[in-house]
Amino acid sequence: MKPHAKPPRWATTLLRWWGHPDTREEVEGDLLELYPHWVRTQGPRRANWRYALSALRLLRPFAQSKHVPDHQPFFVFHPDMIRNYVLVAWRNLTKNATYSFINLVGLALGMACSLLIGLWVYDELSYDRFVPNHEQVHYVRVNFSIRGGDTQTATATPGPLSDAIARDVPQVAMTTKLTWPSERLVRVGDKVAKETGQYASAGFFDVFALPAVEGNPKTALANPNQIVISQTLARCYFPSGKAVGQTLQFDNNKVFVVGAVLNDLPHNSTLRFDWLANFNAQEQVWQTEWGFNSVQTYLRLKPTATAQQAEAAMKGLFRRYTTFNNKEEIILQPLTDMHLWSTYENGVAVGGQVEYVRIFAVVALFILLIACINFMNLSTARSALRAKEVGVRKVVGAGRLALIGQYLSESMLMSLLGVVLALLLVWLTLPTFNAVFDKHLALDLTNPLYWLGIGGLVLLTGVLAGSYPALFLSGLRPIRILRGAGLSFGPGSAFRGPAQFRRLLVVVQFSLSIFLIIGMLAVGRQMTYLRTKHLGLDRTDVVYMRLEGTFNDYEKTEAFRQELLQRPSVASATTTAHLPLNIQSSTTDLHWAGQPAKQLVDVSAMSVGNDFIKTAGIQLLDGRDFRPNAIADTACYLVNEAAAKLMGMDKPVGQQITFWFGKGPIIGLMKDFHLGSLHQPIGPLVVAFMPPNVQYLLVKPRAGQAKQALADLERLTKQFNPNYPFAYHFLDEAYEKLYDREQQVSTLINYFGVLAILISCLGLFGLATFTAEQRTKEIGVRKVLGASVLAIVRLLSVDFVRLVLIALVLATPLAWWAVSTWLGTFAYKIDLGWWIFALAGLLALGIALLTVSFQSVKAALMNPVQSLRSE
Structure with missing residues (x-):
């Protein structure tokens, strides 16, 4: 020696x-x-x-x-050691800047996505919880038995039902009924604008104890000549002083006195109004009859009562007030469930917005898991470089618990840095996010729940990302490490297990990414299908406008329509009570020969004016349309195929039915067209000829003359109805509004799906970089022996390609099940072809190859002299 x-x-x-x-x-x-x-x-x-x-x-x-004090676990909780953990963690992060940057960006993007989705989910779950004692407030729905034994749930209820419940059900403290939201022209001095509101019965503020800024809303609503307005309207029309006691004019004729001013309703409210007037101010005769489902009904239970008790007390209520023997059932839906649970099947709430809340909660977890997998992959890949550090620490007395604490502290530090960057990203993107998805989300850092959520996210991410590296590295045997054994990932190495686990993580990561790619493709195709499907009527370039003011007079409306038809740019025009693609009115006032005794059936109904079939482009399978201005046809009816099937009529034309305006013949059989969204199958429809009972004008321009037709329509409107602003919409727009929720979901899944793929690629890039570094000398030797650049790229890429293919096989059945479940919410949907899954696999494979090939080509082009110089 x-x-x-x-x-x-x-x-x-x-x-x-x-x-x-x-x-x-x-x-x-x-x-x-x-x-x-x-x-x-x-x-x-x-x-x-x-x-x-x-x-x-x-x-x-x-x-x-x-x-170390005797009562503490050695080397873990001592303040000096914790300080040492943080110091070592910081040094490791700065020493390996490239990998730390990849980890940090991946974690930050994953956490930012999770925070954004978390804010969205929290907002969705918070609807209507601002209402005082909201647990006692319920929405009233009615189940009707229809032909075939199925149950149909009506959203609208008869006008008299509210008072009947208040009289007959002791568990109910108060009831109220509301019309559907509508626009009215509001005028105060020179200020004129259309404002949205509702008419409500006097018990509204006993059911909804909403706070007021001025006045007493209960007494104001009880007076048919007074009105309750929002704070926004008060500031707009009465900026100089108190609004209570001031007057405003509706539709240039009805004058209301402001009786109270309410706080503005929050955005997470199913109630939508800026003004509220007494129901009696607009009540029609048909709204007092049991056969017309025309209003929304709410009630407040007594504090000691339950919804089950109230529902039991309501059994048979319809039979007490009607002559029908229908198996109707009144059901109560909690106010806070209305936004989330809007879809009913056979009388039971089965879904609605809650489905998307669940979907995006899972997406948030997927994205966070993908980001954590990046951290675990890079940490275990670089574990051989830290093996000596583990051996030394164990030799000098560090136990496994101490080492676990050290490596978890590193992941916690990374998680903490990631959440800081994520909060910055969320703060920067929230305005755009709110604009795209029509939300009012905000980072309310004064709310303890937000800090609890952020703290939980840091803890979850830190533990999830750092758990496996900590457990693995802390378990290394110091003798083998310090003797130089086991510092490779080959057979017999201590690191062979982590290498296999790392491959498993890559498979899981790309399985989640492929799952999201398949979701993006399927949702996008379904949205395209919704936009392009022929609905059984013509909606292209069809313009509609609401009839108000002068047009409330049928004769003036008809004169206006006739004048409009004289214009060369207009092909046809008609009037309707509802937009044909969104018919909200239903009734049980349909009877025919052979109907089961006293059985009610709930059918969609609509009154129309002249040229309805022609303007809407509906196909008549048999019979004729209503004749222009034919008084005799007011006792005649058109039915669709679904209504004919309901009544068991193979040839319905000419057969007698009893409907709104008495007994009369069926004069035409319409081919089925969609009455609402494609979530629901086409239901039975009865159309009555009643030109005075309409709300909309539909105009069909001639081909290529839509612009001129709009100009003619505007000019004539200002001539016939000068006191109202000209406002028009396209029927296509009204149809697309039916799918606002689906469109938002499609946009969300596209954005977050792309981000998930980006995060996956960050991790793959890091792994490819590390692999290229570890095999630098091998690549140099192969190049010296004559290997081509393509051969080197193939060598470095083949493992990753194999893992992506395995991920495709694993992700396909799960994605098929999830997408099929979502498509099952539509009555009309695309076929889920095999090519969607193949395309998703090709996209994932292409993205992976592009990510890996960058580092592979770089390594393959390296001069072998440099890599072999140390040999």
Whole structure:
């Protein structure tokens, strides 16, 4: 042995740092005397190992007794050690800047996506919870038995139902009924605008105890000549003083006195109004009859009552007030469920917006999991480079729990940095997010729930991302590591397990990404199908406008229509009570020969004016349309195929039915067209000829003359109805509004799906970079032996391609089930072809190859002289 042989610097440094001052010098002297002997007899490597173990055995009792209180776990919770954990973690992050940056960006993007989706989900779950004592408020729905034994749930209810419940059901404290939201022209001095509101019965503020800024809303609503307005309307029309006591005019004729001003309703409310007037101010005769489902009914239960008790007390209520023997059932829906649970099947709430809340909660978890997988992949990939550090720490006394604490502290630090960057990203993107999705989300950092959520996200991400690296690295055997064994990922290595686990993580990561790609493709195709499907009528370039003011007079409306038809740009025009693509009115006032005794059936109904079939482009399978201005046709009806099937009529034309305006013949059979969204199958429809009972004018321009037709329509409107602003819409727009929710979901899944793929590619890029670094010398040798660039790229890429293909096989059945479940909410949907899954696989494979090939080509083009210089 050379005379100057001595222990390595790391061993003597640790001995001096670790030992107690009273014993360190003595122990060090003894070990230095023994060290040359160990080198001669056992070799330098075993001598280093024996030197470290002897130092641990001799000095650890002193270190424990002086440095750590007896009641604490050694090396984990001591403040000095925690400070050391953070310091070492920070040094590792800065030392490996490239991988730290990839990890940080991936975690930040994943956490930002999760935070945005979390805000969206929290907002969706918070609807109507601002209403005082909202637990007692319920929405009234009615289940009707229809032909075939199925149950249909009506959203609208008869006008008299509210008062009947208040009289007959002792569990109910108060009821109210509302019309559907509508626009009215509001005028105060020179200020004129259309404002949206509702008519409500006097018990509204007993059911909804909404706070008022001015006045008493209960007494104001009870007076048919007073009105309740929102704070926004008060500021708009009465900016200089109090609004209570001021007057405003509706539709240039009805004058209301402002009786109260309410706080503005929050955005997360199913109630939508800026004004509220007494129901009696607009009540029609048909709204007092049991056969017309025309209003919304709400009630408040007594504090001691339950919804089940009230529903039991309502059984048979319809039979007390009607002559029908229908199996109707009144059901109560909690106010806070209305937004989330809007879809009913066979009388049971089965879904609605809650389905999308669940979907995006899962998407948020997927994206966060993908980001955490990036961290785990890169940490385990680089674990061989930190093996000696683990061995040294174990030699000097660090237990496995201490090492787990160290590596979890690193992941927690990364998670903390990630959430700071994520909060910045969320703050920057929230305005755009709110604009795209029509939301009012905000980072309310004064809310303790937000901090609780952020803290939980940091903890979840830190533990999820750092758990496997911590458990694996802390379990390495120091003897093998310090002897230089097991520092590769080959067979027999201590790192072979992590390499396999890393491949598994890549498979999981790309399985989630492929799942989202399939979702993006399927949802996009379904949205295209909704936009392009022929609905059974002509909606292209059809313009509609609401009839108001002068047009409330039927004769003036008809004169206006006839004048419009004289314009060469207009092909036809008609009037309707509802837009034909969104018929909201239903009735049980349909009877026919052979109908089961006293059985009610709920059918859609609409009154129309002249030229309805021609303007709407509906196909008549049999019979004729209503004759222009034919009074005799007011007792005649058109039915669709679904109505004919309901009544069991193969040849309905000429057969008698009893409907709104008495008994009369069916004069025409319409081919089925969609009455609402494609979520629901086409239901039975009866159309009556009643030109005075209409609300909309529909105009069909001639081909290529839509612009001129609009100009003619505007000019004539200002001539016939000068006191109202000209406003028009296209029927296509009204149809697309039926799918606002689906369109938002499609946009959300596209945005977050792309981000998930980007995060996956970040991790794959990091792994490809590390793999290229680890195999630099191998690549140099292969190039020297004649390997081409393509062969090198193929060598580095083939493993990743194999993993992506495995991910495709695993993701396909799960994605098929999830997409099929979502498509099942539509009565009319696309076929889920195999090519969607094949295209998703090709996209994922292409993205993976592009990500990996960048580093592969870079490594393949490297000069082999540089990589082999150290050999």
